[in-house]
Amino acid sequence: MIDIVFNKKEFEYDAYTLIKAFYPQEEVSILYEGEEKTETFQEKEEAFLVVKITYNKEDTRLEILKNKETVFEETIFLASDDERKERKNKLKQALYRGLSKETKKVLPWGDLTGIRPTKIAMGLIESGMSNVETAEFMRNTYYTSNEKTALAITIANRERALLADIDYKNGYSLYVGIPFCPSICLYCSFSSYPLAKWRDKVDAYLDALCKELTYIGETMKVRTLDTIYIGGGTPTTLEPEQLERLLSHIECCFPTREVKEYTIEAGRPDSITREKLEVIRKYPVTRISVNPQTMNQATLDLIGRRHTVEDTRHAFALARECGFDNINMDLIVGLPGECAKDVQKTLEEVKKMEPDSLTVHSLAIKRATRLHLFQDRYQEMSFENNQEIMDMAMNCARECGMGPYYLYRQKNMSGNLENVGYAKEDKAGIYNILIMEEKQSIIAAGAGASTKFVFEDGARIERAENVKDVTNYISRIDEMIERKRSGLKKYLEIGSAQDE
Ligand code: SF4
Known part of the structure; x- marks a missing residue:
């Protein structure tokens, strides 16, 4: 059992799906600070992993606790002009780093949890990026593996044709x-x-x-x-x-x-x-x-x-x-x-x-x-x-x-x-x-x-x-x-x- 605790409603689904990608067999519940678990969840075993996401005015705090001990923490600094998409990317990147460190796993599709990774590659190529630039951007932004990045780009190019x-x-x-x-x-x-x-x-x-x-x-x-x-x-x-x-x-x-x-x-x-x-x-x-x-x-x-x-x-x-x-x-x-x-x-x-x-x-x-x-x-x-x-x-x-x-x-x-x-x-x-x-x-x-x-x-x-x-x-x-x-x-x- 894993708990994610937010101090406000934002990017819950993104955090949930990324955690599920690392722990597919675990039950993951979303809670908000100060909120008690529902009876159904209380009856189950206690969470062995708690992911705390705290949104502040100028930064976001991420803390991962395993059996109540902090095993990872990071402050994600936000620029004043960061759009929602950018804030989401930064949170997912930090969460990926933390979960990857904790599980010692890397995911082939990195922190991408959506169903259309080629749509991202297609969008970048259409915006004028070369294949090399698209690959670099995908690897740096989403931590996709070399193989999956190459696959997404190959497919995006064939789709375009x-x-x-x-x-x-x-x-x-x-x-x-x-x-x-x-x-x-x-x-x-x-x-x-x-x-x-x-x-x-x-x-x-x-x-x-x-x-x-x-x-x-x-x-x-x-x-x-x-x-x-x-x-x-x-x-x-x-x-x-x-x-x-x-x-x-x-x-x-x-x-x-x-x-x-x-x-x-x-x-x-x-x-x-x-x-x-x-x-x-x-x-x-x-x-x-x-x-x-x-x-x-x-x-x-x-x-x-x-x-x-x-x-x-x-x-x-x-x-x-x-x-x-x-x-x-x-x-x-x-x-x-x-x-x-x-x-x-x-x-x-x-x-x-x-x-x-x-x-x-x-x-x-x-x-x-x-x-x-x-x-x-x-x-x-x-x-x-x-x-x-x-x-x-x-x-x-x-x-x-x-x-x-x-x-x-x-x-x-x-x-x-x-x-x-x-x-x-x-x-x-x-x-x-x-x-x-x-x-x-x-x-x-x-x-x-x-x-x-x-x-x-x-x-x-x-x-x-x-x-x-x-x-x-x-x-x-x-x-x-x-x-x-x-x-x-x-x-x-x-x-x-x-x-x-
Ligand atoms: S739609 Fe496809 S998967 Fe579903 S029952 Fe029919 S053949 Fe099987």
Whole structure:
């Protein structure tokens, strides 16, 4: 148990996440000077580590006490013109130094705890810094390792090249969510419902979704559609005629033949059939995903994927046979019970299939997942992920002729590492970059979908969220459309005012 004690409310979340990065297994509580712990916390053991952050007029005091003995203290002097961002950086740097000294650990991403480290690199390069200056700035400001700094800069440069002909101001992307899956994976944190129980709602769901898409298509006619992404859930849980209905409706509402990228995340191999792939091929879909996550059967059984390794091979071969020439595969490292040898086996198997892109995720155990809820059951299991495993994945991608093109981090990630997308030349997923770099508005339809309006070249972002629950989404579809209406109006007005 760790306590952080503040004398006022400021940067609590930043301090909390950095401490969690050093002590992922510990419970961390936030307190304010003079405040008693709540009964729930009092019942638990006493904190072995206390981090005191005291904000004064001209400086900030940081003190770390271990078993009531001071083990680190530092006064952070503030300049009168320090902006909030600068004050936050100084606090995080001091906290990092203290925790690093105490734990004798260095973190690959230094004191960066946000999910978009490449956005920082991209911003610095766009501000006119050279790669060398960006690297120096990142290492000095955030204490990022040489390897992660180089990775962030490499990716930022590739992203810049890939986004070069995207018109952020006049363009937008479309996300369409299908929230059904053949079964729910143990680690799933998305809005997804098991198809078997929800089958009789799928048509009503499509009715509502098509209504929302008609509205978006009509309203966004004045803008350029750059990319379409159909995700979920698993879009290929739809029956061929349902898939046909959805894709033909999208075709009617949007200029699908002019987009730069059109992705369908087929995802689960157990949902992919020749008939469905043939329906998809009728439309200008440029990219699909067939996601194994792992090629170890015992792990697949454990995580509730309910498909076989052979299903993955079969689905992939079928997709190639049907003519798909841009197929992504998603993998997860750090799955329960898997060690480096298991990951190596998965990588070898994936290499044989020759996908066009590979997305390697580090398992993140989020609160809303069954894995988190039943973690006692998996206590005996290792959740191994480390730099060696990430390097194995990178080497495999290289051997497949792929380079890294997008990266993001999540909370509670195994090994405190990252998720990296690798792709062959011309096979990168542009939508993935757009969503990470937050440069373009993404209009989203479907249960749980979140629309993101990007203003002032990413300086301001507003969201319009749809309800997650499928039944509510269906019955409240007009309200979902209404929620978008005011945001879209403002977005279109500001856009046209800027154009003048
Ligand atoms: S396939 Fe993806 S969306 Fe579906 S249950 Fe598994 S993790 Fe969740």
